[in-house]
Amino acid sequence: MVNVRSSFIRLIALYTQDQHVADRFWNEIESSYSSKQRFYHNLKHLHYMIEFFNEYKQQLSYPNEVLFAIFYHDIVYRSTKSDNEEKSASIAKARLEQIGVETDSISLVEELIIATKHHDAKTNSDAAFLIDFDLGILGEPLDVYQTYCEQIRKEYKLIPSFLYRKGRKKVLHHFLSREHVYLTPTFQNQKEEKAIQNLQWELSSL
Numbered sequence: 001m002v003n004v005r006s007s008f009i010r011l012i013a014l015y016t017q018d019q020h021v022a023d024r025f026w027n028e029i030e031s032s033y034s035s036k037q038r039f040y041h042n043l044k045h046l047h048y049m050i051e052f053f054n055e056y057k058q059q060l061s062y063p064n065e066v067l068f069a070i071f072y073h074d075i076v077y078r079s080t081k082s083d084n085e086e087k088s089a090s091i092a093k094a095r096l097e098q099i100g101v102e103t104d105s106i107s108l109v110e111e112l113i114i115a116t117k118h119h120d121a122k123t124n125s126d127a128a129f130l131i132d133f134d135l136g137i138l139g140e141p142l143d144v145y146q147t148y149c150e151q152i153r154k155e156y157k158l159i160p161s162f163l164y165r166k167g168r169k170k171v172l173h174h175f176l177s178r179e180h181v182y183l184t185p186t187f188q189n190q191k192e193e194k195a196i197q198n199l200q201w202e203l204s205s206l
Helices: 004-012 019-033 043-059 063-072 084-098 103-118 125-134 142-155 161-177 185-205
Strands: none
Touching (some): 004 019, 019 043, 043 063, 063 084, 063 103, 084 103, 125 185, 161 185
16 A cells, blocks of 8 residues: 655655655645645645556666656646646756756656646657556546546536536547557556547546
């Protein structure tokens, strides 16, 4: 069973032994992901992604950087804003600098977080896995996917229904028009077929 806090504390312990800093960083993450406005992009989402990380970390070139990116990729999340990933990456950079993480590693964490904006990994295989972890929910059983759809709608509750449907259809068409929904062969083999079914179901329901 994944413990989100323990996963973060173990990770940060590789870079600092200052427990006060570790607790302060974790409290910031917990507070951000526990916001009342978050119905999907919350601590459960982190838990879900870390489960994937633990399952596939042996296939990652830079697992620590990917795990940092998981914790920080949605630390800033406002449904009405378009710069969440950039602001999240900025916070990650500031925190990792404070504990002396190497510059190249920090840059990679920033790159990974920004990659979740458009769910495009280009040639970075670690980014591809991170994005597939993030999109794993698309390939879950329909009842789980339906709950996800309801949670996302709640996060956009300030958006009028006709505008939400228009924007959501654009997102769904984007994924369905890609050569693959998922970027790694691993997720393509395991979840692609179900993800396409779910996306088509949601599109027809809007």
